[in-house]
Amino acid sequence: MTAYLITDVSVLGGERGDLLLADGLVAAVGPQARAQAEDAETSGDLVTINASGLIALPGLVDLHTHLREPGREDAETILTGTQSAAAGGFTAVFAMANTSPVADTAGVVEQVWRLGRDAGYADVVPVGAVTVGLGGERLAELGAMAESAARVRVFSDDGKCVHDPVLMRRALEYTKAYDGVVAQHAQEPRLTEGSQMHEGVVSAQIGLAGWPAVAEEAIVARDVLLAEHVGGRLHVQHLSTAGSVEIVRWAKERGIKVTAEATPHHLLLTDELARSYDPVYKVNPPLRTAEDVAAVKAGLADGTIDIVATDHAPHARQDKDCEWSAAAFGMTGLETALSVVQHVMVDPGLLTWADVARVMSTEPARIGGLSDHGRPIEVGEPASIVLYDPAVRRTVEPAEHRSRSRNSPYTGLELPGQVRWTFLRGRATVADGELLPKGPLGAPEGPPGSAGKAPR
Incomplete structure (x- = not known):
């Protein structure tokens, strides 16, 4: 070598x-x-x-990546996604389960893991689905995925909320046996039916259906209480509102086992960009207000938010080059994440480079159970x-x-x-x-x- x-x-x-x-x-x-x-x-x-x-810096670790393979190789493959990761400084990525077929069995997560190993550009760590087919009706094979060669430790229905409180409670309980964590896409589905962007002044003025902040905050509040009740580990994905920051801060003060992530785009971009009607700005959760962005930045700076995760969500051209209402949710982010964090957090003095190593490498590796990433340069x-x-x-x-x-x-x-x-x-x-x-x-x-x- x-x-x-x-x-x-x-x-x-x-x-x-x-x-x-x-x-x-x-x-x-x-x-x-x-x-x-x-x-x-x-x-x-x-x-x-x-x-x-x-x-x-220690190689970056992304706890929230969509690699699309199997099923949507027109948008991304494990090879191109890990090449993108390497170009962005990432040495490990956690691949979300909303593929086709869904990564809800030991067989599918092992396939993803092996494809990542063969690609050779970054370690690919599969995330297992919480429920079968992301359907929200019954738990997936959590134990089988945890004991597979892929050694799954993070479980998520990302893209969909585990909205049933009984299922969420059971998932938090069962994953304790493997020191696993349930990563929740916090979105109350009834409050967001037909929603297209953040509910506020801009949505009212441009005529797009609004997505209220409380739809995220209600699930975050429910889930931190469930995590406290059963002693399980909860991870809040792509936290985006000032209210969610306050709920997570309260939960941590109470000693609840909760961690949270912010995306680069929720640290920089606001709902004002929706005025262009350009679907590139359509994302889930939606871009919020400047006040929310400031709260998320403050939460990352003071440690309430533990990590930065990209939510890299590639889409084929036809899924974005269309009218807003028909466009898919999501943005790419692996190759710009470190630059955005420097721009909004390091250059203004909110984080040091040692802090960047913590929020983009050490802590994501710890939350995801990776012992050989996020290590000190020693x-x-x-x-x-x-x-x-x-x-x-x-x-x-x-x-x-x-x-x-x-x-x-x-x-x-x-x-x-x-x-x-x-x-x-x-x-x-x-x-x-x-x-x-x-x-x-x-x-x-x-x-x-x-x-x-x-x-x-």
């Missing part, structure tokens, strides 16, 4: 120094890195990376690392993205930062900003001319 000497890099935005990655691990940190690199250099398999100006730890240039500014152009879909809400927006290198257990998947080609065994090939020096 190629070894990498990374020079003059800032680990988590701190002091600059050197790193040596070898045999899939962080082999040395600081002055020892160059000395130990001499052994690798004599064998001709050392790449030296000048990382001046770059920040090293000697002996897995070398799943991203090198990021925060000084670059780029205009978002979805045609340049690795995802099969182009439904990014950031088209034409200038955002900071660029992922320069991504390493998955010591293997480069992105080198000098370019995705590496897939090798014969599924793993990305080493950079061209890997012996010697590679420029930043």
